[in-house]
Amino acid sequence: MGAGPAGIYAADLLDKSGANVEIDLFERMPAPFGLIRYGVAPDHPRIKGIVNALHKVLDRPNIRLLGNVDYGTDLKLDDLREFYDAVIFATGAMADRALDLPGIDLEGSHGAADFVSWYDGHPDVPRTWPLNASSVAVLGVGNVALDVARVLAKTADELLPTDIPANVYEGLKASPVTDVHVFGRRGPAQAKFSPLELRELDHSPNVEVIVHPEDMEFDEASVAELRSSKQTDMVVKTLQEWAIRDEGTRPRRLHLHFFHAPAEVLGEDGKVVGLRTERTEYRDGKVVGTGEFHDWDVQAVYRAVGYLSSHLPEIPFDHTAGVIPNQGGRVLDLDENQVPGVYVTGWIKRGPVGLIGHTKGDAAETVANLLADADTLAAPRHSSPDAILEFLAARGISFTTWEGWGKLDAHEKSLGEAEGRERVKVVERDEMVRVSRA
Structure with a gap:
C-alpha cells in the first residue's frame, strides 16, 4: 500500500529476489511517486530525477499500479487478504x-x-x-x-x-x-x-x-x-x-x-x-x-518541525512515535506478537527522518523478512490477477493504472509545452482520473 519511493523500492527488491511474485502497488493518489510528486519543492528537479529510476521499476510486467484506491475507504485488511499472500504498508508521512x-x-x-x-x-x-x-x-x-x-x-x-x-x-x-x-x-x-x-x-x-x-x-x-x-x-x-x-x-x-x-x-x-x-x-x-x-x-x-504518519484502520499504531510497531518490518500487535502477512517499510516504519534514498535500507530489511516468512504465509482465496480488478470495478472504484499514468504524464507535458515549460501539474483529482482512464 503506497506507490511512493518506499513502496516502489520494496517492489523492486521483491521482483529481483528470484521469488515467483506478482506485485500490485496500491496508491491513494491517481498518480504514483508519492513524496517526490507531492513533497519535494518544485525547484528541485535534481531530486525529482529519482523518478526516472522508479519509472523503470514500474515498467516491469509483473509490477502493477492501481491508483486512486484508498486503504480504509475502498479496501480493508480482510479484503487484501482475499487476494494477496502478504501486504506491505508504505504510506509515508504527510501530516x-x-x-x-x-x-x-x-x-x-x-x-x-x-x-x-x-x-x-x-x-x-x-x-x-x-x-x-x-x-x-x-x-x-x-x-x-x-x-x-x-x-x-x-x-x-x-x-x-x-x-x-x-x-x-x-x-x-x-x-x-x-x-x-x-x-x-x-x-x-x-x-x-x-x-x-x-x-x-x-x-x-x-x-x-x-x-x-x-x-x-x-x-x-x-x-x-x-x-x-x-x-x-x-x-x-x-x-x-x-x-x-x-x-x-x-x-x-x-x-x-x-x-x-x-x-x-x-x-x-x-x-x-x-x-x-x-x-x-x-x-x-x-x-x-x-x-x-x-x-x-x-x-x-x-x-517545520517534522512530519507525522497517520493511523491506518485495523493496523496497530504507536501514536507517540508516529509509526506502525514492527520488528524488522514485521508488524506487531499490541501484545508484540507478529501480525501474520502484514509488513511495513519507509517513514511509517521508522519515522520521517533521512533522505529519500534511505528508504532502500528499510525496504531491504522488510523484504528479507517477508521472504523468510514465505512458507508460513496463508494463501489467498483468489489467485487470479484479474480478481482484484473485478472486485474494485464491482465497488465502483475508478482506479488508475500505470498505462493511465502514461496518459496523464503526456497530458501534463503537453500543457507545459504550450507555455514553454517542461510540465504543468494537473491538480484536480477528477481531472487526473479522467485523463488517466481516457
Whole structure:
C-alpha cells in the first residue's frame, strides 16, 4: 500500500529476489511517486530525477499500479487478504507534527506540510493559500524548512519554469513578502539541512541570504561535531562566509537565525502579529535558555518541525512515535506478537527522518523478512490477477493504472509545452482520473 519511493523500492527488491511474485502497488493518489510528486519543492528537479529510476521499476510486467484506491475507504485488511499472500504498508508521512507553543493556533500560523501540499498541487487541499504577510517566520532548520522559506522568498516568476500549477503561480505572484526569518533552537553546527540545500538558497537573483555573526558560536561539543562530520563542516563554512560578507541589494531577504527558541506566537484579534523567541546557548549537547527574549514583527508563522504518519484502520499504531510497531518490518500487535502477512517499510516504519534514498535500507530489511516468512504465509482465496480488478470495478472504484499514468504524464507535458515549460501539474483529482482512464 503506497506507490511512493518506499513502496516502489520494496517492489523492486521483491521482483529481483528470484521469488515467483506478482506485485500490485496500491496508491491513494491517481498518480504514483508519492513524496517526490507531492513533497519535494518544485525547484528541485535534481531530486525529482529519482523518478526516472522508479519509472523503470514500474515498467516491469509483473509490477502493477492501481491508483486512486484508498486503504480504509475502498479496501480493508480482510479484503487484501482475499487476494494477496502478504501486504506491505508504505504510506509515508504527510501530516504536520504538532508544536506545543502558546498562540500556535492563531490565524496565520501554518504547518509546513500543509503549505508543501498546496504548492505541490496536492488534489486534497484547498486551491488558495493566505499569502498576505510581508514578514514571515519559519520554525525549524531542516531541509523542509529551507524549502518552505525558499518558496516563500522567491518571486513567482522564478518558479514559473517549474511544474507549479496556475493557482500556485497566481498565489505567489500576489504575495507581498519582503522578509523570511528561519529560526533554529540550536547552533549552526546542529542544523539539519544538507550543504547543497543550503547553498541553493543563495542562487536566487532576488533573495539576499543574511546570517548574523553573533549566531556563529561553537562550544566544545559543536567543535567535535564539525571535526567528525564533513557535511556539518561544509554547512558551517558556508554560514560563516555569509555572516562576514556585506549585505547586498536584492529586493527580498531570507534571514537564518540560530540560538533562538520559539517561546510564543503573538496575536491580536485572533491573528498572528509577531513571534517571541528566547535566546539560547548550546552547552555539552543541550539547549539552555538564557532568559533573554526578542519579539519579531511577523504576520505569519510556519512550523517545520517534522512530519507525522497517520493511523491506518485495523493496523496497530504507536501514536507517540508516529509509526506502525514492527520488528524488522514485521508488524506487531499490541501484545508484540507478529501480525501474520502484514509488513511495513519507509517513514511509517521508522519515522520521517533521512533522505529519500534511505528508504532502500528499510525496504531491504522488510523484504528479507517477508521472504523468510514465505512458507508460513496463508494463501489467498483468489489467485487470479484479474480478481482484484473485478472486485474494485464491482465497488465502483475508478482506479488508475500505470498505462493511465502514461496518459496523464503526456497530458501534463503537453500543457507545459504550450507555455514553454517542461510540465504543468494537473491538480484536480477528477481531472487526473479522467485523463488517466481516457
